[in-house]
Amino acid sequence: MAVTIYDVAKAAGVGIGTVSRVLNDNANVSAQTRRKVLDAIEALGYKPNFMARNLSRAQLRTVGVVLSYLTNPFQVAVLQGIEQTLSQAEIDLIIFNLDSQDRRIALLESLSEGRRSDGLIVISFSLPTTFIERFRRYNIPVVVTDNQDAHLPSVFVDNIYGGYLATSHLIRLGHRRIAYIQDHFKAPNGPDGNWPGLDRRRGYTKALLEAGIDVDLSLIHEGDGHSRRRGWETASALLSQPAPPTAIFAASDMLALGVMEYAQSQAIRIPQDLALVGFDDIELASFAGLTTVRQPMHQMGSEAARMVVELMNGNSLTEHYRELSLELIVRNSSGTPQAIRS
Amino acid sequence: MAVTIYDVAKAAGVGIGTVSRVLNDNANVSAQTRRKVLDAIEALGYKPNFMARNLSRAQLRTVGVVLSYLTNPFQVAVLQGIEQTLSQAEIDLIIFNLDSQDRRIALLESLSEGRRSDGLIVISFSLPTTFIERFRRYNIPVVVTDNQDAHLPSVFVDNIYGGYLATSHLIRLGHRRIAYIQDHFKAPNGPDGNWPGLDRRRGYTKALLEAGIDVDLSLIHEGDGHSRRRGWETASALLSQPAPPTAIFAASDMLALGVMEYAQSQAIRIPQDLALVGFDDIELASFAGLTTVRQPMHQMGSEAARMVVELMNGNSLTEHYRELSLELIVRNSSGTPQAIRS
């Protein structure tokens, strides 16, 4: 068996309480005793046992990240931000992937029971109220990103403004027939669908109306499926309509990339024949020379992480909601190398 | 306080041992008793406590994934594969990111102590022998992916063959001045550099020699840095040489994408003016219409996961090394929509 705190205590000629104290930098230990203990630890090669420590402390120093698609660049970027600030705080990150719809409830179920992590960060997802309640009861903090939840601390952007930004850019360019396309419409963002997407659409509508352009429902496509493929399909449908759009605002870069592929396959030039604006600014947007609305994905993650950590430490939040800002990135379709971010 | 096994035992009128047995599907419980216990559990809303269970069992049902870049699509793809098979086995996945070189040792240090996970999967990385030794002593299995380690179970591909595949494709196309470029040369793949990269270069050399083409060292560029940017820079350097290559084999798709960007900025057409082959087949390769050598990234992850789980269960491996196969994917530079994988 491994060496335990008892072995150390015996070797150092002290009680286990004292050993525990030096382990946890408790002030009340004389320098001399501390030395002895430290020496014994060193000599025996003692390593504290995480599990025993966890049980005693009733916490794990672990936060779970619940995400719906590990394949989604946006979510991975947010994850990066989370990882970074969590590792600084010496907190472990455990991933809960919700790929299949049916596993969702089961996972949430098992997360709310048994305390598998001390805190939770949910990406692009909206928690059923029963679970919010349950997490609260078990006293495990949850913060939401990419979605402003009425009951949970959230980190988000102003998606209405984002949609407005993208659309008015297109309008400024002279377009009047502008399509709006969106994916992941119903799933996995909870029963009410993709809220950020709905907001982007609101911003889109707002921009159109302000410019005196009527909203043409035949130019709005919302549906589910693999983003890139959907982008391709939607572009195909849209552009073979009797009155096709001259510009498309895609609610995600992946969707926009799919549109670009379709355009390319049809020798439709972007932006000459078809203007296009995406959303997110994933790394490949700059490769593709895609004009897009940049979300501070990394920052969304780190802010969320900061918030759960605060909450886990028993502190209350200075701000329940954290809104981050959006930025329109205009590119010409030949991605300039200067656009590469390191 | 939360409801414990004692409460259940009392409510069901049995001993805690019996409750534990039904919790763990131990056979030796009468159907009747089981029912009573189950009912009590239901009635009280009892949820077993993970930490206590862990302490008793002396294991966490958790595997850690050590990776060097959460920003690297290849590594994320492997991670997806891992996540998938792990979640099927109901094992939690915790991420250890090694972004900064200096944190590497510290992390390994803390991983080998204290048992923060029951098993480890290392992606694109080679463990210092001292740590291999340590993990062995603590009896925590480690499996390596994207690298064949002399001392650890590994999942990998034949990178020499991969390099050969890519290069001979280019030769078949009539090219004789073929460059080889590679990134992440020294870091983070251990003190000996990027082994997969070295092997790809060997395959490259082999193909050239077989075709009777001399190896021109001025056409081989290896270095470190952000892949896309490096691809751009290297292409720039290579193509402004007195005797530029007519084809480039890039050891990763990201690098190749950087090359494409440079080419585009200079109005160099691919493949007409410059042939290009990448490596990995990340999702965006099909978008870019990039010919590449496909690695079964997802499978690499799932195989590795399967292996650690085996090991964690105390079983020995039927095969210490698992070699997966490579495939050349030829594309024309206008990525056809059919190439989109779902």
Add this chain to the structure above:
DNA sequence: CTGTTAGCGCTTTCAG
């Protein structure tokens, strides 16, 4: 300042 004593909640012998 420091040793001792209770647990943390569960699994696992060990007797019946």
Add this chain to the structure above:
DNA sequence: CTGAAAGCGCTAACAG
């Protein structure tokens, strides 16, 4: 088949 009891290794009062 089942109850009782003994820890798992550590933290956290509690007396000195």
